[in-house]
Amino acid sequence: MRIRAGLWAVLAVAVALSGVWAAHRGRVALPVVARAPGHCVLNTAQMRRTHMMLLRTVREDIVRRDARDTRFRLTHCVACHVQRTASGRFIPVNAPGQFCASCHAYVGVRLDCFDCHAAVPHHAGAGQAAGSALVAAFRMPRALRASKGAGPGGGP
Amino acid sequence: MSDRSQTTGSLDEEGGGQEPDALRRKLLKLAGAAVALTLAPGVTVLARDLVVKGSGGHKTPVRYGLLIDANACKSGCESCVRACQDYNGLSHDPGPDNAQWIRKVTIVNPKTGFSRSFPVMCQHCENAACVDVCPTGASFRRPDGIVLVDKHRCIGCRYCLMACPYKARSFVARNVSDQKPWAPRGKGTAEGCTMCVERVEAGKPPACVAACNRAGHKAMVFGNLHDPKSAIALRLSEVATTTIRADLGLGPSVHYRGI
Numbered sequence: 323m324r325i326r327a328g329l330w331a332v333l334a335v336a337v338a339l340s341g342v343w344a345a346h347r348g349r350v351a352l353p354v355v356a357r358a359p360g361h362c363v364l365n366t367a368q369m370r371r372t373h374m375m376l377l378r379t380v381r382e383d384i385v386r387r388d389a390r391d392t393r394f395r396l397t398h399c400v401a402c403h404v405q406r407t408a409s410g411r412f413i414p415v416n417a418p419g420q421f422c423a424s425c426h427a428y429v430g431v432r433l434d435c436f437d438c439h440a441a442v443p444h445h446a447g448a449g450q451a452a453g454s455a456l457v458a459a460f461r462m463p464r465a466l467r468a469s470k471g472a473g474p475g476g477g478p
Numbered sequence: 479m480s481d482r483s484q485t486t487g488s489l490d491e492e493g494g495g496q497e498p499d500a501l502r503r504k505l506l507k508l509a510g511a512a513v514a515l516t517l518a519p520g521v522t523v524l525a526r527d528l529v530v531k532g533s534g535g536h537k538t539p540v541r542y543g544l545l546i547d548a549n550a551c552k553s554g555c556e557s558c559v560r561a562c563q564d565y566n567g568l569s570h571d572p573g574p575d576n577a578q579w580i581r582k583v584t585i586v587n588p589k590t591g592f593s594r595s596f597p598v599m600c601q602h603c604e605n606a607a608c609v610d611v612c613p614t615g616a617s618f619r620r621p622d623g624i625v626l627v628d629k630h631r632c633i634g635c636r637y638c639l640m641a642c643p644y645k646a647r648s649f650v651a652r653n654v655s656d657q658k659p660w661a662p663r664g665k666g667t668a669e670g671c672t673m674c675v676e677r678v679e680a681g682k683p684p685a686c687v688a689a690c691n692r693a694g695h696k697a698m699v700f701g702n703l704h705d706p707k708s709a710i711a712l713r714l715s716e717v718a719t720t721t722i723r724a725d726l727g728l729g730p731s732v733h734y735r736g737i
């Protein structure tokens with residue numbers, strides 16, 4: 323009898339926890355991050371943690387230090403990570419559910435890069451293919467990438 | 479890049495077990511230009527000095543400038559203005575709050591009827607008033623003489639709009655979309671002629687100069703004022719030129735002939 327009561331208690335706790343878990347998942351949708359072709363300039367873990375610092379450092383170099391010849395540029399990020407609609411039009415990377423927006427919504431950090439910067443590539447021919455060629459030219463040596471194949475866009 | 483890819487050695491993302499110094503050296507050796515170094519979860523050192531330096535620190539002194547020949551500029555022609563708007567993603571509509579990075583100005587001497595039409599843009603002053611008054615350091619002058627707004631720092635106070643005697647600065651008062659990737663601009667910041675800095679760094683003349691040449695007027699010369707052999711320096715040594723409101727002592731980089 324006592325054992326049965328114990329089992330019921332465990333079951334009740336499990337059901338309650340799964341409810342909490344489901345509610346949690348439902349409340350904040352996990353980011354859906356499309357995989358970009360090729361490899362990023364840094365590995366996924368480093369990009370997740372440091373992309374904002376990279377952007378801040380590089381923007382100082384480009385805007386103020388007259389050093390435009392850097393490998394890390396926001397336009398390259400956009401060129402690789404932009405998605406297209408079925409009819410082939412670019413979807414801005416800051417549109418709901420897109421590469422930048424979905425993660426930023428998940429972590430609750432306002433994304434203001436694209437208040438000023440273009441959120442789609444300029445050339446109609448750019449995007450995935452051009453982006454991957456671009457990144458191929460600038461990508462990080464394989465030895466420095468933590469995990470092979472963990473390009474940008476592996477889920478969180 | 480393939481030679482880089484063959485570099486041996488591995489670096490786990492948390493830098494596990496290695497001394498930070500050793501790790502840093504390894505990173506230096508491997509990457510040359512790698513920037514981020516993760517020591518522990520959440521503890522990251524940005525190797526600031528590793529970022530590739532570009533054209534900064536010119537070996538020869540550079541000061542980019544323009545020479546505008548009002549005698550060659552055609553009254554009614556707006557090719558340069560259109561080219562600027564198209565290249566930098568500005569509106570053609572002359573609405574009250576639309577940006578004017580370049581405008582056509584007509585001067586008339588009422589006594590003689592002498593009139594000239596010519597473009598005026600940011601004069602990329604040596605002693606720029608906008609830089610002097612800017613409280614945040616957003617307005618700044620690059621080593622090559624181009625005066626820019628660092629919109630990451632601009633707080634939209636509009637002091638520079640007031641200070642500039644050439645009325646060369648505009649303020650973005652509304653949300654902007656469809657910016658050009660090379661000309662970021664957004665609400666709440668000041669902006670002005672950038673001398674098409676991206677084109678200049680790619681070795682091309684500013685869009686207005688190219689358009690004037692295409693239109694066949696050839697009223698604008700762009701180049702390095704400090705290079706005595708450049709087309710602009712040679713021309714300046716040949717013909718009488720002036721700068722607008724030279725009395726203010728701002729030392730414009732834009733020179734005019736025929737006004």
Ligand code: SF4
Binds near residue numbers: 603644670
């Ligand atoms: S023309 Fe005006 S905005 Fe341009 S550098 Fe001179 S003071 Fe600054």
Ligand code: SF4
Binds near residue numbers: 637
């Ligand atoms: S509007 Fe921006 S650039 Fe102009 S003075 Fe104020 S902070 Fe500086």
